Amino acid sequence: PQGTERTNSLELGNVLTTEAIRSILSDQDIASALFPHLPETSDNTNEELHEIIHSPQFRQSLHRLSAALQSGQLGPLMTQLGLDPSAGNGVEAFLAAIEEQARRRDDQDRDSMDQD
């Protein structure tokens, strides 16, 4: 019954709301994993990360990426990110592919632990 949903209207900004990710960003492990992806000139601090995630420039980038995903032409970029090219078929497909990728990694980790 989900077929009637107009799913194309979901934006990355709707998922990564500033309220939703505030607590997540205060986790030091997560913050440290994100530092390498900040602009080169940035300080690698939680405050800086917080500020950048809240900046209009980051929000605009989310908006552009969402629009590009909805146009369905981001196959090559998806391959670069290690995702299936079909992840470029919309915001939901992109999010689902990231979920799927995480699940696969999880399974692999479990398999390698079993082998030990």
Next chain:
Amino acid sequence: MSDAGNWCLIESDPGVFTELISGMGVSGIQVEEVFSLDETSLDKLKPIYGLIFLFKWQGAQSSMPHPDSQDDANDHVFFAKQIINNACATQAILSILMNNSDIELGDDLSNFKSFTADFPPDLKGLAISNSDLIRSVHNSFSRSDPFINEMQDSSAQGDEDLFHFISYVPVHGALYELDGLSSGPVNLGPCNEENWTEKANQVIMERMRKYSESEIHFSLMAVTKDRIETLQEQLDEFSGLLMSLGDADQEQRREFESQISILQYEYEQEKTKRARWKRENQLRQHNFIPLTYNLLRILAERKKLQPLVNAAKAKKRLERERSDKK
């Protein structure tokens, strides 16, 4: 207008325009947004080299009847026809830089100016679109997410707002309106260094009156001398005056001192603003895709992504139901 060579859309922001100008090798220039069209606001920004009026372009020809353009104006006014849609901000900026002999253009733009001096307007426009320097500086604001930019360019006719830029600039004792979509420069009558902004104001206000009826968005930018340099010069001047004063003239002394402290305050404000612009430009030029992807990946690995997606979808559904009911 063709799409020649992928020019990205850039944000109409004084910080972006200022960096664009210095990126082309021009020194000592700043762009400021003008919020109020009265002479006192403009006086504060002087010296002003030109004004850029921008408004949301609606495709049709301007409702403004153009005064006759001068056929011989091309001899002494740099005027280029607009060849590429997305380059109009850069074109409007160039129209001002190229028409003022006080501005230090730097080697690249000086060469460009002399190279194109005898070109007719359409060839000048073509030369701008073919200039590697101008295009690469313009595109350095492409926010380095290349896939997305190329696509945005091709879909720009959609609901992307198309802004149009017109420059007002004094050249050899006359005020000119330079609109890359017009056939040539429009002579708006004689002016001098002192009164040209006032005359430009009248023309711009007339345009605003027309456009506000049809709810067209517009804004105004001034291309000025570097504010930090201007304020530094004024500070030096007052410090000199203060030093030359005798001890007797206490009242004059106090006045100079208060002027100096006002200027110092403005100087600090300006420095802070420049630092902010620099930071904003760095963020504009940063490729945020890796950050976004890794944020989403980590959320997924910690089983936190699906709840966020579900919440976002639920919220969307609720919004839709609300709007459907209306």
